[in-house]
Amino acid sequence: MEAIEALKEHVAHLPSSLGSKYILGNSDFGMTNYVFWMCIVFVIVLVIVLSVSKRLTLIPTNKFVNTVEYGYEFVRNQIGEGVIGHGYKTHIPFLATLFFFILVSNFVGLIPGCKTPTGTLSITMSLAAVSFVYFNFYGFKVKGGLGYIKSLAPHGLPVVIAPIVAFLEVISICIRWLTLSIRLYANMFAGHMVLGVFSLAAGIFMMTGIEMVQPLVSSISVAWVLLLICMYALETLVAFMQAYVFTILSSVYIMLAVSEH
Amino acid sequence: MGTLGYAIGAFAPAFAIAICCYAACMGSARQPEIAGRLFTNFIIGAAFAEALGLIGFVALFVA
Numbered sequence: 001m002e003a004i005e006a007l008k009e010h011v012a013h014l015p016s017s018l019g020s021k022y023i024l025g026n027s028d029f030g031m032t033n034y035v036f037w038m039c040i041v042f043v044i045v046l047v048i049v050l051s052v053s054k055r056l057t058l059i060p061t062n063k064f065v066n067t068v069e070y071g072y073e074f075v076r077n078q079i080g081e082g083v084i085g086h087g088y089k090t091h092i093p094f095l096a097t098l099f100f101f102i103l104v105s106n107f108v109g110l111i112p113g114c115k116t117p118t119g120t121l122s123i124t125m126s127l128a129a130v131s132f133v134y135f136n137f138y139g140f141k142v143k144g145g146l147g148y149i150k151s152l153a154p155h156g157l158p159v160v161i162a163p164i165v166a167f168l169e170v171i172s173i174c175i176r177w178l179t180l181s182i183r184l185y186a187n188m189f190a191g192h193m194v195l196g197v198f199s200l201a202a203g204i205f206m207m208t209g210i211e212m213v214q215p216l217v218s219s220i221s222v223a224w225v226l227l228l229i230c231m232y233a234l235e236t237l238v239a240f241m242q243a244y245v246f247t248i249l250s251s252v253y254i255m256l257a258v259s260e261h
Numbered sequence: 262m263g264t265l266g267y268a269i270g271a272f273a274p275a276f277a278i279a280i281c282c283y284a285a286c287m288g289s290a291r292q293p294e295i296a297g298r299l300f301t302n303f304i305i306g307a308a309f310a311e312a313l314g315l316i317g318f319v320a321l322f323v324a
Contacts, residue, residue, distance in 0.1 A: 082301055178319065179312040186318055248301065249308055 003208040003217055007201055014196045018189065020120055038117035041105045049100065075099050075247065083251045084258075091254055094134060099247040102127070106188065106239035110232070118242075119188040121181065128181035131250040136173075139257030148257070176253060180246060187242050191235045198228040263321050270317030277310035 024031040052068040060066040075096045080088040102118060109116020117123050139148045152166040202224035209218025285303035289296040 078297070078301075082298065175312060175316070179308070179315050182315045182319060183308070183311065186315065245304055245308065248304055252305055 002212065003205045003220075006204050006208060007197075010200050010204060011197055014193060014200070018119065018192060018196070020122075032120075033115055034117050034120040034123060037108065037115045038105065038123055041101065041108055041117055044108070045100050045104050048104075071100065071103075072096055079244075079248050079251050083248060084255045087258070091138075091251065095247050095251055098127070098131065098250060099243055102184070102246050103240065103243040106243055107236075109188065109192065110235060110239060116188050116192065118184050119192055121185045124185040124188075125177075125181040127184070127246070128177050131180060131246075131253070132177045135250070135253040135257045138254060142258045176249075180249060184242050184246055187238055191231075191238055194231055195228065195235060198224055198231055202228060267317050267321045270320070271314050274310050274314035274317075277313075278307045281306045281310060 020032040020034055022030045023033050023036055048068060052065050055062060055065050056069065057065075060069070076088075076092050079095055079099070080092045084091060105117040108114050109119060118127075136148075139151075142148075143151055149166075152169040153162040154165070157165060202221045205221035205224060206218050209215065209221070281303050285299050288299045
């Protein structure tokens with residue numbers, strides 16, 4: 001029972017340990033640990049993509065190059081061509097950038113000691129803002145200013161109902177920004193909280209068992225470690241799924257903005 | 262109290278995603294060749310249903 005009490009005490013401090021901390025400067029001008037890891041992820045993505053693009057060959061010989069090329073083709077065929085359809089090639093650089101950045105930042109957070117840049121709301125919100133501005137910009141560009149506003153309400157609606165439908169559509173477009181950012185943040189944050197609770201539990205049960213000389217309590221920590229490994233595998237899946245979901249939803253929004261109906 | 266409210270709010274999106282997943286699995290089993298497109302549609306449908314749950318998640322922090 002002492003172990004559970006100690007666990008409760010430690011878990012209460014967990015959310016604050018996942019919060020942003022200034023490692024440079026102060027709140028006026030500075031850099032938080034999440035922004036620091038975001039810069040590292042930028043460098044990793046740049047190094048991976050640039051080094052691979054130099055070594056592309058017609059017949060793949062290098063396994064690493066082939067893996068990254070598969071990732072790019074996955075974005076192009078499954079996400080770009082499958083969702084946007086006609087004229088998808090313009091949007092592939094943007095979608096591939098989003099996909100690789102989010103994928104690498106989600107996976108960096110799985111390494112113990114590293115922080116995932118997408119585990120804070122400010123970074124996911126700015127990613128969602130980029131996507132939001134992008135699809136609205138292309139909507140305006142393809143349909144023209146008036147055409148894009150007209151396309152908010154479907155053709156042939158009565159004059160009285162059209163403004164109401166357009167108003168609802170504007171709300172749903174604005175909510176896309178919120179949902180894109182919250183989805184990524186909540187999944188990453190919740191995943192790291194669960195991993196944190198399980199690893200704390202494993203350590204605390206082991207220590208309490210040794211201190212109180214209760215082998216039974218210590219042996220429970222083995223179960224926690226097994227559970228932790230299972231959750232870690234699930235988090236690896238979630239890290240990929242969230243990158244995929246963010247990219248595919250961005251491409252759906254682009255498709256909705258540029259399609260002719 | 263807020264946590265309980267969010268638990269109630271997450272109820273309907275959970276059902277909605279479950280129905281999406283059920284339908285996608287049934288469709289894939291009946292016609293495996295379009296499983297890829299069904300999966301995309303499943304993700305999109307689940308995302309729209311999940312949006313309600315996420316708004317509840319925000320309301321938990323705001324309220």
